[in-house]
Amino acid sequence: MAFSLPHFPAQTLTAPTAITQFPDNPKTLILKQCKTIKDLNQIHAHLIKTRLIHNPRVAENLLESAAILIPDIPMDYPISIFEKLEEPDSAAYNLMIRFFTLKQSPNEAILLFNEMCERSVRPDEFTFPCILKACSKLHALKEGEQILALIMKYGFGTDGFAVNALLGLFASCGKVEVARHVFDGMPERSVVTWNSMFSGYTGSGCWEEVVGLFRKMLEMEVGFDEVTLVCVLKACGRLAEIELGEWIHEYVEANGLKGNPALVTSLVDMYSKCGRVDTARRLFDEMPRRDFVAWSAMISGYGQASRHREALELVHVMQKTNIEPTEVTMVSILFSCAVLGALETGKWVHSYVMKKRMKLTVTLGTALMDLYLKCGSVGNAIEVFRKMPSKNVFSWTVLIQGLANNGQGKKAIGFFHSMVEKNITPNNVTFVAVLCACSHAGLVDEGRGFFASMNRDFDIEPMIEHYGCMVDILGRAGCIEEAYEFINNMPIQPNAVIWRTLLASCRVHKNVEIGERSLKNVVRLESAHSGDYILLSNIYASVGRLEDAVRVRNQIKEEGIKKMPGCSVIEMDGIIHEFFSEDNIHPDSEEVYNATENMMKKIKLAGYVPNTSGARLDAEEDDKESSISHHSEKLAIAFGLIRTSPGTTIRITKNLRVCMDCHNATKMISKVFDREIVVRDRNRFHHFKDGSCSCNDYW
DNA sequence: GCTGCTCTGC
Numbered sequence: 001m002a003f004s005l006p007h008f009p010a011q012t013l014t015a016p017t018a019i020t021q022f023p024d025n026p027k028t029l030i031l032k033q034c035k036t037i038k039d040l041n042q043i044h045a046h047l048i049k050t051r052l053i054h055n056p057r058v059a060e061n062l063l064e065s066a067a068i069l070i071p072d073i074p075m076d077y078p079i080s081i082f083e084k085l086e087e088p089d090s091a092a093y094n095l096m097i098r099f100f101t102l103k104q105s106p107n108e109a110i111l112l113f114n115e116m117c118e119r120s121v122r123p124d125e126f127t128f129p130c131i132l133k134a135c136s137k138l139h140a141l142k143e144g145e146q147i148l149a150l151i152m153k154y155g156f157g158t159d160g161f162a163v164n165a166l167l168g169l170f171a172s173c174g175k176v177e178v179a180r181h182v183f184d185g186m187p188e189r190s191v192v193t194w195n196s197m198f199s200g201y202t203g204s205g206c207w208e209e210v211v212g213l214f215r216k217m218l219e220m221e222v223g224f225d226e227v228t229l230v231c232v233l234k235a236c237g238r239l240a241e242i243e244l245g246e247w248i249h250e251y252v253e254a255n256g257l258k259g260n261p262a263l264v265t266s267l268v269d270m271y272s273k274c275g276r277v278d279t280a281r282r283l284f285d286e287m288p289r290r291d292f293v294a295w296s297a298m299i300s301g302y303g304q305a306s307r308h309r310e311a312l313e314l315v316h317v318m319q320k321t322n323i324e325p326t327e328v329t330m331v332s333i334l335f336s337c338a339v340l341g342a343l344e345t346g347k348w349v350h351s352y353v354m355k356k357r358m359k360l361t362v363t364l365g366t367a368l369m370d371l372y373l374k375c376g377s378v379g380n381a382i383e384v385f386r387k388m389p390s391k392n393v394f395s396w397t398v399l400i401q402g403l404a405n406n407g408q409g410k411k412a413i414g415f416f417h418s419m420v421e422k423n424i425t426p427n428n429v430t431f432v433a434v435l436c437a438c439s440h441a442g443l444v445d446e447g448r449g450f451f452a453s454m455n456r457d458f459d460i461e462p463m464i465e466h467y468g469c470m471v472d473i474l475g476r477a478g479c480i481e482e483a484y485e486f487i488n489n490m491p492i493q494p495n496a497v498i499w500r501t502l503l504a505s506c507r508v509h510k511n512v513e514i515g516e517r518s519l520k521n522v523v524r525l526e527s528a529h530s531g532d533y534i535l536l537s538n539i540y541a542s543v544g545r546l547e548d549a550v551r552v553r554n555q556i557k558e559e560g561i562k563k564m565p566g567c568s569v570i571e572m573d574g575i576i577h578e579f580f581s582e583d584n585i586h587p588d589s590e591e592v593y594n595a596t597e598n599m600m601k602k603i604k605l606a607g608y609v610p611n612t613s614g615a616r617l618d619a620e621e622d623d624k625e626s627s628i629s630h631h632s633e634k635l636a637i638a639f640g641l642i643r644t645s646p647g648t649t650i651r652i653t654k655n656l657r658v659c660m661d662c663h664n665a666t667k668m669i670s671k672v673f674d675r676e677i678v679v680r681d682r683n684r685f686h687h688f689k690d691g692s693c694s695c696n697d698y699w
Numbered sequence: 700g701c702t703g704c705t706c707t708g709c
Contacts, residue, residue, distance in 0.1 A: 098700095162701090191703080193703085234705070262705045293705055332707065370709085393709090433709080
């Protein structure tokens with residue numbers, strides 16, 4: 001990629017000076033060197049003693065130090081100085097407006113601006129950028145427009161700072177076109193002007209525009225700075241623009257900018273989102289100081305790359321540092337916990353959130369609910385839901401989908417009705433969740449009703465996912481012919497997922513003819529998985545056509561179709577243990593195999609009969625039995641039995657669907673060993689207890 | 700002296 005390297009503005013460094021002694025005649029300069037509230041208190045006392053405080057210029061400098069220069073100052077300190085001013089001028093008001101905006105009280109800033117106008121204090125050129133920033137924070141477009149009128153009235157319409165701030169206001173309110181209009185009309189643009197435009201595009205998710213504008217900037221040989229690069233990197237990540245991202249990385253290296261944590265964190269984020277998480281990790285490891293944002297970015301980077309185990313390993317490293325994670329960090333951690341089904345780590349996050357009294361934001365609350373629902377802890381999820389001070393359509397959707405997956409379809413539908421009653425408008429994802437609930441609960445007529453309602457009552461056009469849900473509803477309930485007709489009459493082209501869904505229903509209801517046609521359609525639309533062939537093979541086996549069953553199985557080998565190895569995961573003391581079918585990768589695999597054998601012996605005594613119809617049909621009976629007894633979830637359950645104390649619930653997460661034999665075996669295990677076992681497969685949950693399963697053998 | 704700054708859930 002050929003870019004010209006524009007000149008990069010030099011950084012200015014100001015070395016902080018400690019106040020060591022007190023001059024007899026304090027100059028305002030001293031005040032600006034105050035770094036702590038203690039310094040300020042000393043000077044303040046001195047000014048009162050010497051009555052210098054009554055000098056308006058001195059008092060104003062004191063106010064500036066208190067309001068702007070000292071971090072973490074109590075709110076009332078600058079307020080009390082301001083209130084003692086006899087006749088505050090525009091400069092004093094400006095300082096206070098900036099102070100309130102800085103301290104996240106933009107409302108107070110606007111009130112003060114009103115007071116300023118009422119007291120007929122004439123605003124100066126510094127007033128408008130300050131007050132517009134307060135409006136930006138509040139997304140107060142109306143107020144901003146009134147201020148625009150005042151800017152023109154007082155003749156600051158050509159002031160660069162005022163126009164920049166105005167541009168920033170439009171940008172932050174999502175009015176990117178208006179902002180761009182202002183931008184294009186400006187005779188001169190500073191780097192801040194460009195950055196305001198970038199940040200507006202970024203805030204509205206206009207990633208292409210960010211990259212386009214940056215290329216224009218390079219063409220015009222306009223100097224950019226670190227803030228520009230942060231915005232552009234964010235866009236590169238979303239667009240997977242790895243080439244531009246790498247170019248920026250080179251630029252950062254060449255210009256010695258790796259000391260800027262925000263910039264390097266943006267690089268980490270960009271590389272993660274472009275799928276180059278190892279490069280991201282290298283940069284992260286090289287950072288001299290890693291703040292909580294850097295940790296959050298790296299943890300979420302692993303999550304987005306589906307490398308959840310590494311995400312949680314990094315969390316354990318972070319716990320050993322002094323870094324205080326925030327709500328944002330917690331959301332990323334919870335996401336990985338939820339995917340893995342890592343309930344222990346997730347519960348640690350929850351207790352940490354409570355201990356630190358973190359705000360239960362919509363995002364955090366929803367992520368917590370998602371964790372509990374994906375770990376099969378429905379009660380905990382509902383408790384979080386009830387405690388959330390505000391909920392949005394995501395929160396409701398997560399709850400409905402989660403209940404559906406946990407076999408509580410009717411409850412899920414109940415929550416959908418209360419959501420509508422509370423005037424939360426469902427979106428298309430909500431309807432996927434609702435239809436899923438109908439499918440898991442076997443509610444055919446309700447499903448038809450919701451499908452019809454989404455377009456009629458909510459103006460949502462059904463998408464391929466919704467059609468897929470309907471096929472699943474009809475197929476699972478045994479209406480195979482109707483499902484087949486439904487697919488043929490769909491107004492959109494069916495995809496492989498749709499046909500795969502019907503194929504799975506044909507397996508349950510032993511429909512050979514439509515099963516064969518479904519597989520043909522899957523193969524026609526995309527390269528089929530081994531699982532698709534196994535489904536058809538099992539259909540043949542279930543109606544006694546063993547030769548056909550073997551033939552289809554052999555096709556997998558002959559045609560070199562990739563097999564997805566079965567994998568089950570169990571968490572123990574925060575460590576994720578993975579088991580694959582018939583593998584011995586796990587460090588304790590000998591012990592695990594022995595435990596599995598014992599477990600199988602015990603349940604056989606209690607009446608379990610191996611069901612080998614899902615095993616390789618060309619194998620000898622003994623081999624078949626041994627092969628199915630080494631399915632990954634049996635290994636994981638056996639490991640759980642020997643490593644946890646009696647009575648503890650065993651939680652397994654697996655990547656494929658549960659096979660018939662494992663389902664039967666697990667029911668028996670739950671009875672013989674008196675354990676609750678929760679298995680999350682790729683579609684839904686199975687809660688095993690006392691020899692039965694929450695899915696009522698319908699999955 | 701003012702304006703722009705990275706990490707989040709289906």
